[in-house]
Amino acid sequence: MFDLLQMANHVERTPSMNAPETIANPAMEQERHQRYVNRELSWLAFNRRVLAEAENTRYPLLERLRFLSISASNLDEFTMIRIAGLEGMATRGIETTAIDGTTPRQQLDAIREDVLQIEDRQQAILTDLRHMLAEENMLIAEINQLSMRNQEWLQQYFENEVLPLITPQAIDPSHPFPFVANLGMGVIFTLERIKGGNDLVEMVLIPSGAPRFVRVPGDKAIYIAIEQLIVRFADLLFPGFRIKGDGLFRVLRDSDIEVEEEAEDLVRVFRSAIQRRRRGRAVLLELDEECDAEAEAVLREEFDVDSAMVVKTEGMLGLRHLDAICAEPRPDLKFSPFSPRYPERVLEHDGDCFAAIREKDIIIHHPYESFEVVVDFVQQAARDPSVVSIKQTLYRAGDQSPIINALVEAAQNGKAVTAVVELKARFDEERNLKWANELERAGVQVIYGFVEWKTHAKVSLVVRREDNSYRTYCHFGTGNYHPVTAKIYTDLSFFTANPSFGRDAAKLFNFITGYVEPHDLEQLAISPLNLRDELYARIDREIEFAQKGRPAGIWAKFNSLTEKGVIDRLYAASQAGVEITLVVRGICSLRAGVPGLSENIKVKSIIGRFLEHSRIWAFGNGYQLPSRRAKVYITSADAMGRNLDRRVEVLVPITNSTVHDQVLDQVMLANILDTERSWRLDPDGEYHRMAIGDGGFNCHDYFMSNPSLSGRGAAIEDRDVPRLSLRDRRK
Known part of the structure; x- marks a missing residue:
């Protein structure tokens, strides 16, 4: 499992293309330090939160040992990429400063101290766990x-x-x-x-x-x-x-x-x-x-x-x-088994994914709902004689990929199949080369995308002949087409047959395969073309609402927040009176709750049994969040320079009312209300675990126990699914 979690925490190479210029003014450097958190130190703080789960006495012992291995694996990758990059810069005399004004050498000095402290803590935790495991007849022994x-x-x-x-x-x-x-x-x-x-x-x-x-x-x-x-x-x-x-x-x-x-x-x-x-x-x-x-x-x-x-x-x-x-087969020392639900909405159509999607848009919340529905969507397309073409992006697909097998089968069945295989997926390059060769041998048209940009968008497009015309079915995901990671990563899979989404998805693939820049997009925003502009426009709109005295709010969830432009826009929104709540699992270079800068911004990080990986933006649109009038988006992009400027990503608006309610009132609200797995970011840049115990709320338990709003079928429409209320919780 540690390799899988590690994949979700891949670190960006230093320096970035948009790294700030060297600043010689000490006063300006101090101002930047007070305004931003160094991304390397923020990542190390994230890994300390992961390591803290190895000390969590509420977890079974083998799960605590697993978190220890995860933290060690994360630290290895950080060393091989981030420390290696900084060392290279320092050796070559490059003085480009980070977002907080520190030079590569200054960052290395601070990093080394943190790394040594983390390694000492890892060894102390291992010593404790060995003693406790020995009491359970499990020895990590000396000969x-x-x-x-x-x-x-x-x-x-x-x-x-x-x-x-x-x-x-x-x-x-x-x-x-x-x-x-x-x-x-x-x-x-x-x-x-x-x-x-x-x-x-x-x-x-x-x-x-x-x-x-x-x-x-x-x-x-x-x-x-x-x-x-x-x-x-x-x-x-x-x-x-x-x-x-x-x-x-x-x-x-x-x-x-x-x-x-x-x-x-x-x-x-x-x-x-x-x-x-x-x-x-x-x-x-x-x-x-x-x-x-x-x-x-x-x-x-x-x-x-x-x-x-x-x-x-x-x-x-x-x-x-x-x-x-x-x-080791010791279920008493592990989490209780959990089996993902298959969406009832699809089952009601006898497993026909296309019929279920035609009825209305659906969003699948992994791992609480099975990734099998995504696999079934592609497999059904491969075998359905009415399907004429399939287009698919592949960033990470795993060792044994049913998605790859389905694309091979589709090509062998005479369908036009295009696969965009990203060779630059770090540590998956060799595996992706293997998949590309296998796909090409089967007759799939394999595209490697752009040399300078990674294709990180998660999109599947299926064209089906229906009633003497063609209908397009789309899948947009926040996570990879990877059946193993989908069991532990929290991600969203959005299915739609809305023609406007289909037209935009077709333009996206034409952009990747033929460099045909899309015009007149109806739904999607695409980086590096206009995704940043769309986010800025939505944030600016909230600022306008606040200035007019109307309710203004932003909720967002992603893995990392390091992009200076986004941070500065959020600071401006906070100063205008916009209420902002961010759920950032990993790196966060924004300082939260600082008077005069970000007093209206709250930041939390959720670390637990499942790895938070979905990316969501919600804007109040002139109404108090959560609201049915809010603008809600899912995306494959984190709030990082690489995602907005050097990757092909998509921002997908959620317009269907049921799916909108699920993403905003169920997924986002549960993340915001969680206390059992949450850490709060304080103005000094330190994280503190939120209250655990009586009166606490565990979003993972909530999702494991309750069906999603868009996936439940008519048979359980009237089931009493606990609805969450921010206002009740505030009282």
Whole structure:
């Protein structure tokens, strides 16, 4: 699960195209610091909130362990992308300042302090969790804690399963230091010949395909880290030598992929770039606290520690792999099982997605409602003889993708199928190349979009022959076409047969595939063309309402808020009297509740069992929120410069009254009312957990227990679904 959550927190490379210019005026820099929060430090604050869930005593133990692995995985990616980018800027002498006025070197100094504090806290939490798990007959053990019988079994396992996988490599003038891949882990030994002769330094790299933890057979779950086996039984690996010392290490490398805009062959360029990434510059060298001094000296020299961060850890390295232990079949130590609902509205039409969508627009709230309805929509289109064409964007689709399979089947059935495959989806580049090849072999027209922009919009367009004419069905999503992440990410899937949406979606695809810039859009706003302008216009409209003394309000929900222009517009709205509530899961560079600047802005972050991923904007439109007259939008874009200026995104207005009520009065309002999973952002930039206990409200529990407004069928129309009220809660 940690890899999936990690995907939702992908960090943008430094510097951005719209990075502010260097500012030499100290007073101006101080003003910027008081006005904005540094994005790197805000991200680290987010990861501390994730880590706090590993300390949450209300969660089962294995779920707490999972959150620990998630925080470690997040920190790895932050190091490989953000720290690597800042290090590169500092090394090249680039003094471009961040939104808060700090230089790359100043940011690195602050980041290092935070990173070390987080790593120390991770180790302390692991120590506590190991004690608590031991009380539940689950041991993340040291070998010397085990019985002789178990130690003998581990030795046999090492000889039979591990020894054939590993290769000792001498380090001397005739054996140069071996390459260690990104995220690679190994043990370096200093050896002395028993019968005399020169000492040796040997390295053993842990194969990436080997299990990180070995489970000892038996009713009691005992896990041993594989590096312990290598150290403990090193004498079997080096007969004739005495082990003088050893040291465990781990390396993180610069992992971003940069593509020149004039690249002529994207596929060839990305194949080459993926190979380069595996050999990127070392950014972090992690050593265990008891690393042998001679071994440490070799590692520091070979990994060029002058340009890399070195961390010595008194504990376990590579905590991201702890999620493997969470697979232990102990339901008593995990969240209660939850099965997503299939929308009753579709079931009433005997599973016919097209008939259900023709009746009225539908929005599906994942993971509370099943992603299967999205899969069924594409699969039905692939098999329906009346469907003539399918167009689909693909950003992340996962390893086993039913969406890909459906597109292949559609092409084989003679339909015109176009797939926009984004090669620049970070850490999914190789997988997306694989899918592109498979789609092309099946006869799908594969498009790679723009060189300089990522296609991040989530859109599916199906054209169907009906009554001697053609009808267009559309799906717009806030999340990826990824069946695994859809089980834990909260996202919205909007289905419509409204012809105006279909016309706009067709123009969007023409823009991506043929560079035909769309004109006269009826519903959608598209970045980087006019999405920013549309948001600004809506915010400005709320300012006008406030200035005229009418109710004015903005509710918004997204993953990150870093775009200076959007922040400044929201500050202006607050100063005009617009009441603003933001639900920002991750990075937030806006300062909330600052007198004279943002006293009318409230910001909260929700962290819990499910990862908040949907993006929503709601504008009062002259009425008190929530209101049926409010303007409501869903979008694939976060409030970041990259989303507004360097990605193809869509902003989708919600016009159907039932869907409008669901998004505003159910989804947004529940997020705003939540206290059980929420953190409040204070004016000083710190987050504090909101009240938990009697009288609290848990939005995840609410959504798991109640059907959505647009998806419920006639059979349960009269069911008493608890309606939420902001006014009642205020009382």
